[in-house]
Amino acid sequence: MDQSKAVLMERPPVYSELPIPSIPCLGGVKKLVCVVLVVVVLVLVLVGVLLMGLHMSQKHTETIFQMSLQDGSSTGAHGTGVATFHLDTGINSSASVVYDYSKLLIGTRPRPGHACYITRMDPEQVQSLETIAESVLSKITSDASRQDDSMKPVTDRSLLGTTIKVLCGSLPVYWA
Structure with missing residues (x-):
């Protein structure tokens, strides 16, 4: 074991790390994509809620109209x-x-x-x-x-x- 340590000490192995090219705004792009995705989802949910509300208000108006006709015709x-x-x-x-x-x-x-x-x-x-x-x-x-x-x-x-x-x-x- 001492010999292997001595060999390593004389000629240490070459460890090299290749630098990964870094894009400075890559973190910002991920954040931007997440923000845009959240905004799109919120807009879709809002449009869905508005359309559902419009449909429900139309049904409510028709129901009230029918009820007023039925109440009036019974009297x-x-x-x-x-x-x-x-x-x-x-x-x-x-x-x-x-x-x-x-x-x-x-x-x-x-x-x-x-x-x-x-x-x-x-x-x-x-x-x-x-x-x-x-x-x-x-x-x-x-x-x-x-x-x-x-x-x-x-x-x-x-x-x-x-x-x-x-x-x-x-x-x-x-x-x-």
């Missing part, structure tokens, strides 16, 4: 309230619908459009938004030339409630 009288809704009826077309329970009228203003349309509300069975979209809006869009002949204009605007008057403004109003 037979709807009170004096007004309900306003927006219908998306397709590409580049929509409509605003006003349920006026005091006047028992439903006002519809299609957009784009140059007139308003009203129909009587059945106090026992209030028409749903789908029914309004199918019946009133299909009559309106069927044929513009026949539209003026088949629908009677409202001559006395005092029949309309304040909300329907505001909805229609100065546009002509027809019975649908």
Whole structure:
């Protein structure tokens, strides 16, 4: 053993370490990638929560509307309230619908459009938004030339409630 120590002492083995090229900002890049990844995940979570909230608020509005219709139809009288809704009826077309329970009228203003349309509300069975979209809006869009002949204009605007008057403004109003 002494000989091996002596040999090692005379000629020590060559240990060499090759230097690894170091990139000075490599630690910063890892931090930057982590920060960007966390921000992307947070944005995706936030967008998901917002979309889920929007969906839930739409369902809540529809549920409240259905409950108000069921409560009103069971008593037979709807009170004096007004309900306003927006219908998306397709590409580049929509409509605003006003349920006026005091006047028992439903006002519809299609957009784009140059007139308003009203129909009587059945106090026992209030028409749903789908029914309004199918019946009133299909009559309106069927044929513009026949539209003026088949629908009677409202001559006395005092029949309309304040909300329907505001909805229609100065546009002509027809019975649908």
